[in-house]
Amino acid sequence: MTIENMFKELVGYVIQEKGSDLYLLPSGKGYRIMIISNQGLKRLKQIETDLGLRLIRYIKFCSGMDISETRRPQLSRMNYQIGGANYNCRISSVGNFLQQESMVIRFLYQICNLEIKFKDAKPIYKLIESVKETSGLILLSGRTGVGKTSTLYYAIQQLKATRLVLSIEDPVEIEDNEILQLQINTLADMNYQELLNLALRHHPEILIIGEIRDAKTAQIAVEAGMSGHLVLSTVHADSCLGVWYRMRELGIDDWALRHVLKGVGYQTMLTVNAEKKAHLKYLNRQELLDEKEFNEN
Template structure:
């Protein structure tokens, strides 16, 4: 099979399974091509190193990456069409200590295809209510927990005639009626720089892709303090951990108290139907500030209820009992 045909078959299979990622991973003197879908990470094919090298180079060429560079980290992006639908692919490659290259391809789906389904609606309604207060609403959870998708769906429901600006690295979900800015480090446009520019445009709603450093944290807080409704994400192991993370990034507690309205924590839980549904807990800042550690009991009660309703297995409830 020709390389382009094999790549097309791989992409087609991954999209059919609603996979989030495709991996090219060294495996002895061969490569394993793996697909991560809602439930598992499975091996799609095992190919020779030569074949894998050609497939990786083809993908890199299509994503405008340097084919000759197989040691240093690279990122790229490309569009892919299947039938009448368009998908965005984000590629990342890096070589190991011996110069053997691996690659990961993230598949970005259209928002209409990936509307997050929730195990329960109560906390989703709570987010809608706290959004009326403006300020900074932070979604936390690990990578691939549906945080950005949930934010976009929420904003789509409340935006009405409001001006929405997003600042992301990269833009994951394309929305024609949003003003979407993308971080470009080489051009000197980081999160904090784009937030400054964004404030001059006076949007009603900000979506800041991720708070990952001191400058971005302080810029997001500044945007919230200026009266905007700001949604952002951060990596933390619990809702309480979000506060600790902001403090680590140099945001003074007094500014956290003034700027942050609510903190949400979300995971995508495998359900018996073979899909994944979001479990979301939303907390007002005052609820978390009053505690020395996070109490997972409400979260665990939601999982137990899902077991009783036969939405998830007992094993799944145990696996996700602490987020």
């Protein structure tokens, strides 16, 4: 098999699995090829060092990277066409302390190629009703790779034609030409706080924040939700009610949460009849307040 066909086969598998990242990592006397998808990290195969280096050089050549540079980090992008659809890839390479080169390819799915199936339609319909609100905060939780961002994008599809939508992500996972998408770039001092302050000057009606990771981002998101913007984001929590307590840990008090939260969700990914489906539990504002009161009494 040629290197070109090997890469084409790997890309085809990643897209088939709706994978987000393809890894080429040095491992002993060879290279590990791994993929991150909705099912988590999966090891595909181990190949010999020479073959791994040839594959990396081929990808660097196709994406316009410097083939001779194997130590310093390099970033590039490339467009790949397969099955009649175009996929944008972001490529990162760097050498380790042994001067062994590694590579990660992030696959960016266009919204027209986005496919997400739900185990139960009722929760997503409740979420869609919530995003019709004109202000407030909606938060989804769940482990990495279960499709939280895909669910948020799915929920706003009917609204983006009539409302100004802006997103801030690290990195952008789904490309949508009808949304103003900003990406975190720490090297250029473009962190969540800087981009949030910039984004609010554009007066978006719907603001998508890829993830609330710290107290400052949480505070800005809450303030935006209480000042006429509808904010959608994700947090690390293990249940719907856990979202509330996670925001408390980030410094948001109960009064603010009662007033700003319009809904919370917890999403997992299940295999039903050999098909991957998202399982979303979603509580609107009143259901969340009722569950919180029940658990505290």
